[in-house]
Each structure stands twice: as C-alpha cells, then as structure tokens.
Amino acid sequence: MALFEPGIGYVDIAAGQLKGATNRYVKTYRDLDGLYEDAEAFAAVLAERGDAVAYEVTDYKPSANAGDIIIGVTRMEPGKVGDEYYMTRGHIHARPNRPEMYYGESGLGVMLLESPAGDIRTVEIGPKTMCYVPPFWIHRSVNVGHEPLVMTFAYPADSGQDYDIIAKAGGMKSRIVDDGKGGWKAIGNKAYTPRPQALVDSIMTKLD
Numbered sequence: 001m002a003l004f005e006p007g008i009g010y011v012d013i014a015a016g017q018l019k020g021a022t023n024r025y026v027k028t029y030r031d032l033d034g035l036y037e038d039a040e041a042f043a044a045v046l047a048e049r050g051d052a053v054a055y056e057v058t059d060y061k062p063s064a065n066a067g068d069i070i071i072g073v074t075r076m077e078p079g080k081v082g083d084e085y086y087m088t089r090g091h092i093h094a095r096p097n098r099p100e101m102y103y104g105e106s107g108l109g110v111m112l113l114e115s116p117a118g119d120i121r122t123v124e125i126g127p128k129t130m131c132y133v134p135p136f137w138i139h140r141s142v143n144v145g146h147e148p149l150v151m152t153f154a155y156p157a158d159s160g161q162d163y164d165i166i167a168k169a170g171g172m173k174s175r176i177v178d179d180g181k182g183g184w185k186a187i188g189n190k191a192y193t194p195r196p197q198a199l200v201d202s203i204m205t206k207l208d
Contacts, residue, residue, distance in 0.1 A: 008061050009060050013105045015074025016150040021058035025070075027089065029054045035089065037175060037190070038082030045081055047123040053077070055088055055141075061157060068157035075150050076143040083177040085110075085184065090140025090172060092095065092116070094160025100133040100176070103152040108145030108177050109185060114138040116165070116200045120174045122186055127149065134206060136175075138165060144184040165203075169193050 009020035017024075030050045036042045059072025079086045090112070093100070102111060104125040110133050113121040116138070123131045124144075133139045143149040166172055168192035179185040 002080075003069075004062055004076070007060060007062060011152055013075055013150055016056070016058035016073060016148055018058040018060060018073040018152075021060050021072060023057075023061055024100070025057040026051060026053050027055055031159040032089070035087065036081040036084050038084065042080035045079075051116050054086060064157050066156070066158045067152050070157050070159075071152070071154045073105070073150065073152050074141065075148055076105070076126065077148060078109075078143050078146050080178060083175050085142050085144050087112075087142040087176065088140055089163055090138060090166050091163050092136075092138040092165050092203070093155070094162045095156075095206070095208060096162075097135040097155045097207055099135050100139070100153060100155040100159070102131040102133065102141075104129040104131075104150055104202040106167060107143060107147050109145050109147035109149040109151065110142040112140045112142055112172060112174060112176055112186070114172050114174070116195060116203045118192075118194055119175050120172075120186065122174075122176070125149075138172065138178075140166075140172060142184075144176065165195075169195055183191060197198060 009018045051148050055076040057074045061070045104127050109125045111123040170193045171189045173192045174186040
C-alpha cells in the first residue's frame with residue numbers, strides 16, 4: 001500500500017484561513033435566505049451586503065477515505081439579523097456516526113447542537129476553547145461576538161454533510177439571539193417542525 005506524504009498548513013488568524021488549503025468554500029449573505037426569522041431585517045442586510053462573504057471555510061483534504069481526516073479553518077463575520085446573530089447553515093454528517101472537533105482561535109461563538117429527536121445543547125467557544133461535537137448531532141456555528149469568529153476544525157474525511165435535515169424541519173429547534181444584556185440566549189424557533197419518529201430512528205441506527 002502506498003503511503004500518503006505528511007502535510008502541513010498554517011492557521012492565519014487575521015485572514016481567518018488555512019494557508020496550504022486544498023479547498024475553499026464561501027457563503028454570501030444572499031445564500032442564507034430563509035435561515036432567519038425576521039424577513040424584513042434580513043432584506044435590509046441583503047440590500048447592504050447581499051453578495052459579500054458571510055462566512056468561508058478553507059480546508060486540507062488529503063483524501064475521502066475512511067480513516068483519514070479533513071482539517072481546516074472557518075471564519076464568520078459578526079452581526080445580527082434583527083436580534084438573531086449571524087450563523088452558518090449547519091448540518092449533520094451524511095454518515096451521522098462521525099464526530100467533529102472545533103477549536104476557537106479568535107472571536108466568540110456558540111456551537112448550537114440538536115439531536116435528531118430535538119434535544120438542544122449549546123457550547124460557547126472562545127479562544128483556546130475546544131468543542132467536541134459527538135456523532136449523531138446536528139450542529140451550527142453562531143457568531144455572538146463583535147469581531148470575526150475564527151475556528152480550526154477536524155473531522156473524518158468520509159463524513160459528508162447533510163444540510164436538508166435542518167431545512168426540512170423549518171430550521172433548528174432553537175435560535176441564538178441577543179439577550180439585551182450584552183450576551184446571548186437560546187429561544188424557541190416558531191417555524192420548527194419535529195421530525196417523524198421513523199426518520200429519527202433511521203438516523204440513530206445508521207452506522208455507515
């Protein structure tokens with residue numbers, strides 16, 4: 001069996017990028033249509049910043065083989081749509097029994113996690129904070145600070161991403177909003193629809 005060569009990348013915190021990355025993925029504000037509760041406030045953001053980059057991911061992917069890993073950096077702009085903080089689309093892994101790790105480089109964020117059955121967890125991530133996202137959890141990054149949120153991440157190379165699990169439920173069960181005291185809080189998402197038990201069971205028993 002031929003061996004892969006060792007690789008190296010450099011985390012550029014100021015740029016919010018992995019130097020030496022093999023891939024770059026960006027989302028503009030226009031791409032995030034439908035994520036936020038306040039449609040009028042989102043329209044105002046679109047008018048001002050529609051085609052600007054809301055967040056980007058740069059990663060190093062040696063292969064898609066089981067047993068390999070993907071490493072990278074994600075960078076999110078700060079801001080709010082109404083009272084709701086800027087967030088990523090979020091996903092569960094297509095192979096849901098795969099975990100992920102996030103490490104805070106700069107800024108202040110919240111990892112919003114939801115089980116397929118609708119249990120919610122939140123983990124605040126600041127510099128030098130490591131967040132473990134266990135298998136089978138849907139997860140979304142939220143920037144609750146006043147500067148770009150930069151995080152390093154790593155996950156199994158064959159994980160894949162499933163974004164539809166969130167969209168089909170009307171979003172995640174909770175939203176992360178300004179608490180009016182300089183912090184954040186999780187509130188219920190009025191548009192959320194619980195997943196059918198048969199779907200939950202099929203996800204939780206999927207091992208590959």
